Amino acid sequence: MFPGRVLYLLAIVLCCVSVTHADDPQVDDVKRITDLAKEAQRLDAEANNSANETLKAIQNSTAAEESADKATREAEKYAHEILELIKRDKGNTAEIEKKKAEGLRIVKETKDVVAKSRDVIKKTKEIKDITVVKGYAAVKESEKLNRLCDEMTKKYSQQKEESTTKLEELQKIKAQCLMYTKKDTKSAGQHAIDVSHDAIGETLSLQLALTTAENAANQLENTIQQLEAAVTTAETEKLQTGQHGKNQVESPIQPQTQGPTVGNPHPNGRSEAGGKHEDNSESSGTAQTNGNQNVNGEENMSEKDQKNERKAQTLNTTALQNPQQPSGGSETVGEQHTQKKDNTEDKRKKRNVKETPSPPPSPDGVNVNTTHAKDVFNNTLFLETMKTKDGSSGSPALLRVPLLLLLLSVLGCIAVC
Known part of the structure; x- marks a missing residue:
């Protein structure tokens, strides 16, 4: 308790x-x-x-x-x-x-x-x-x-x-x-x-x-x-710019290409008809030389032509003074005179064509040599045609008719007298 x-x-x-x-x-x-x-x-x-x-x-x-x-x-x-x-x-x-x-x-x-x-x-x-x-x-x-x-x-x-x-x-x-x-x-x-x-x-x-x-x-x-x-x-x-200037300095001035020509071959072996390029200095020198040669050639040809003409006149005079000469002989003399004159003129024309100076290339690109050669050629043909038409130059057979008529007229006058 x-x-x-x-x-x-x-x-x-x-x-x-x-x-x-x-x-x-x-x-x-x-x-x-x-x-x-x-x-x-x-x-x-x-x-x-x-x-x-x-x-x-x-x-x-x-x-x-x-x-x-x-x-x-x-x-x-x-x-x-x-x-x-x-x-x-x-x-x-x-x-x-x-x-x-x-x-x-x-x-x-x-x-x-x-x-x-x-x-x-x-x-x-x-x-x-x-x-x-x-x-x-x-x-x-x-x-x-x-x-x-x-x-x-x-x-x-x-x-x-x-x-x-x-x-x-x-x-x-x-x-x-x-x-x-x-x-x-x-x-x-x-x-x-x-x-x-x-x-x-x-x-x-x-x-x-x-x-x-x-x-x-x-x-x-x-x-x-x-x-x-x-x-x-x-x-x-x-x-x-540098490349352009370098090209201008290094590249020479190229002449323009020439067309085909009718002229004779170049003295150095290059044909003018081939259209090859030449320097301006060479062209000018060649043109001057050819020009001098052409002048001398023309003087020589003029003297030769005068001599040939005097010889032809002498022969014609002799033929007129000797009417007893047979017609065959007079025809022979006339033929020789005509052939000599024709040969002389042909040589002079060919020489003029050969000695024609080669002009320098024209700035317009036209071949002056070609034009000059064509002009000479055309003039030659024209002269040949004209001479053939008027009877001044041609074959010896065409000259026999006027000579025979001349001889007959002389003989007729002698007989009447």
Whole structure:
């Protein structure tokens, strides 16, 4: 019985102690507000650290934007200089190679700046996203702590009992609330959010600068290609001009091809009818020599013709003075005279044809020798025809009739006398 009573009393005591502790709300309120304050403090610290990292990322973005702008200006300036060089002097190989190498270096540097700036944008966006999340979490926890502080203050202010425990707990609660209701502590999360918004604006500005720098680099590359094309064109034109001048210097002036001629073979064995080319100097020399020979030949022929004519007149006079001479003899003399005269004239004509100088090639491409030979040939035929018609030159049989008539007339006169 005794042990049972002891256990019964112990159970009653324990129940009373537990009920007393449960009925004390001050201990629970202090614990709640303390835990909440610690969590808000932790979130604020994380948001603050993220905000600082975001600020560094913004500074890196600003520096990258300045580098991109500088590279853009340099690329645009150098592209303009290359265009001016193309217009001014595209034949200066040394300066062109220097400009080309410098332009390629600027293009490489600009593209490197663009690539690094893209990495900066990527990192800034990653840090900004984390900062936004932590900032909003810190703001939410701070607002929750502020609401709890307001509730606790209102609750303990309405109690009428004034006890030492109550006052002590109330002071602790107010201290915690005042700590997290200060302006700087309360705006830690909001500051992180604001910094993340600034990072968004900076990344957009950097992206625009990168696009401009990339376009400037591409434009500079196109300008370098234009420079290379201009250099290639200039070298081609230079080679063509040099080859043309070399051909003009080395190639002699070629006379135009002559057509077929009727003249005699050339003294050097080349036929004039073959249309072979000769130098202007040789043609002029040959023409002068042939001209001199032609003049001398004509003088000699004129003297011979005069002698032959005098001989013919003497023979005719002798024949007229000796009528007793048989007709056969007079006919023989007339035939000899006619044959000599014909041979003399034929030789003179052939010599004139042979000694006709070979004129130099005409600038119009017409063979003057051919024309002259044709004219001489036609004149010869015309003279032969006319002489045959009027009986001045022909076969000896045609001359017998006038001689016989002359002899008969002389004999008739003698007989009458």
